[in-house]
Amino acid sequence: MKVLIVDDEEKITNVLVSYFEKNGDTTYVAHTGESAIQIADKVPLDMIILDLMLPDMAGEDICQYVKLNYEIPVIMLTAKISIDDKLKGFEIGADDYVVKPFHPKEILVRAERLLPNSHKKQIIQFGQLKIHKNERRILLNQESIQLTQHEFSILLLLVENPKKVFSRDDIIKKVFGFHTDINPRVVDQHIKNIRKKIKNEYIQTVFGLGYKMDEKVVENEI
Structure with a gap:
């Protein structure tokens, strides 16, 4: 603000x-x-x-x-x-x-x-993460986190839909667009980079399905 x-x-x-x-x-x-x-x-x-x-x-x-x-x-x-x-x-x-x-x-x-x-509505809080949508900025414990454009878009997608599991194809369509030819493993690398930067297991891997935000992490922080 x-x-x-x-x-x-x-x-x-x-x-x-x-x-x-x-x-x-x-x-x-x-x-x-x-x-x-x-x-x-x-x-x-x-x-x-x-x-x-x-x-x-x-x-x-x-x-x-x-x-x-x-x-x-x-x-x-x-x-x-x-x-x-x-x-x-x-x-x-x-x-x-x-x-x-x-x-x-x-x-x-x-x-x-x-x-x-x-x-x-332009500011989303998830645990210690605070996402400023308009400014495309991420804060973790009030410290700025530098994400790439695609990393930010993926994290925002997951945080805005914390209960939903997104497959690699879902993420590609929503972040990169329908008319694109991207190896699904690129999503895995972006997730890996996000996890490393936010230094917390906020993103959960749902075996055989995809990724979602781990609500248990937030519960443990309260």
């Missing part, structure tokens, strides 16, 4: 940027309200993390501006702890409200839960 982090404290923005980027997200940073609005007007954002105490304007005013002009979830960050402050934040359109100090992982989890369903 594309997330804008608005806070006048660089330590806070730096930590949050680190967590979101390790998660595979794109971050934008603003230390003033004016720059935050400029970014919101230029970039199609998916999320805004907004501190209420800014040097040039109130965070509440920024939230109101965003909600009047865009459909972007806003998580407010503040040192204000009274129930009246929280209610005011929700009244002007905040989607969530976090009191400082906080753990950055909490912000990340809250942000992902607020993502629109249309965006969530």
